Amino acid sequence: METQNKIALVTGGSRGLGKNAALKIAAKGLGVIITYQSKKEEAEETVNEIKKLGAAAAALQLNVGDAKTFDAFFNEVKTVLKSVFNAEKFDFLVNNAGIGIHASFADTTEEQFDTLVNIHYKGAYFLTQKALPLLNDGSGIINVSSGLARFATPGYAAYASMKGAMETLTKYQAKELGARGIRSNIIAPGAIETDFGGGMVRDNDQLNAGIAANTALGRVGLPDDIGGVVAFLCTEDARWITAQRIEASGGMFL
DSSP, X not given: OOOOXXXXXXXXXXXXXXXXXXXXXXXXXXXXXXXXXXXXXXXXXXXXHHHHTTOOEEEEEOOTTOGXXXXXXXXXXXXXXXXXXXXXXXXXXXXXXXXXXXXXXXXXXXXXXXXXXXXXXXXXXXXXXXHGGGEEEEEEEEXXXXXXXXXXXXXXXXXXXXXXXXXXXXXXXXXXXXXXXXXXXXEEEOSBOSSGGGGHHHHOHHHHHHHHHTBTTSSOBOHHHHHHHHHHHTSGGGTTOOSOEEEESSSBTO
C-alpha cells in the first residue's frame, strides 16, 4: 500500500479561523476532516476547496457542546478514515470549534456559562480523550486559547476563564501523552476579523481602530495570520515543540 499522507481533524473547520487552518494544513499535503455544526453547504464548499489543493477531505457533523454524541461521532470518523483516506487512524486534532458570548462578570447567566464550558472546555476535554485510540503515536493536539486569557477585556470573564483552563490542560496533555510521542500545544489568537461574536471586530470600525492602535504591528488580525501557525504545528518542523502557548496577536496589549 502506498505511503499514507498524514491526516488532521479540524473542528469547526467550515468557516472563519478553522476553515483557514484547514486550507493551510491541506496546502502542506495533509488530508483533512472538518466538522461543522449546522451549515452543511458551507462545509461541503470548504471540502471542495481543500480537494482543489490536491488533498483528500471530508466533512462530518459535530456539536462539540454535546459530549454524549462523541462516541457516535468517532464511529463516523473511523468509517471516513477508511473510505476517504484508506487509513485506520489520524495524526492531528485541532480543537478549534467555538462561539463567543459577550457578558460582564456581573451579568453572566448560568445558562451562558454552561454553554461556554460545554463547548470550550468540557467538549474539547472529552473529544480529545475519546480521540486518543484513533490518534497515531507521534501525532499532535492543537488547542485554541485567546489573547483574552492573558489580558482582561471586560465582557469575557466566562469565555476567557475556559481558555485559561484549556491552557492548563494543554500542559497536562503534553506531560501525560508524551510517552506516546504525542505533542500538545495551544495557540492564542488576538482579535481577528471574522464572523466570530457576530463579527464585532470586523464590522465595528471604532472597535477595529482601537484594537489596531493597541497592537504592535498596527492592525487587527486576519484569519490568514492564524491558519499558517496551526498548519506549522501539524508538520515535522514542529516535532520538538510541546506544552507551549503560542500567541498570534501581532503584539496586542503589550
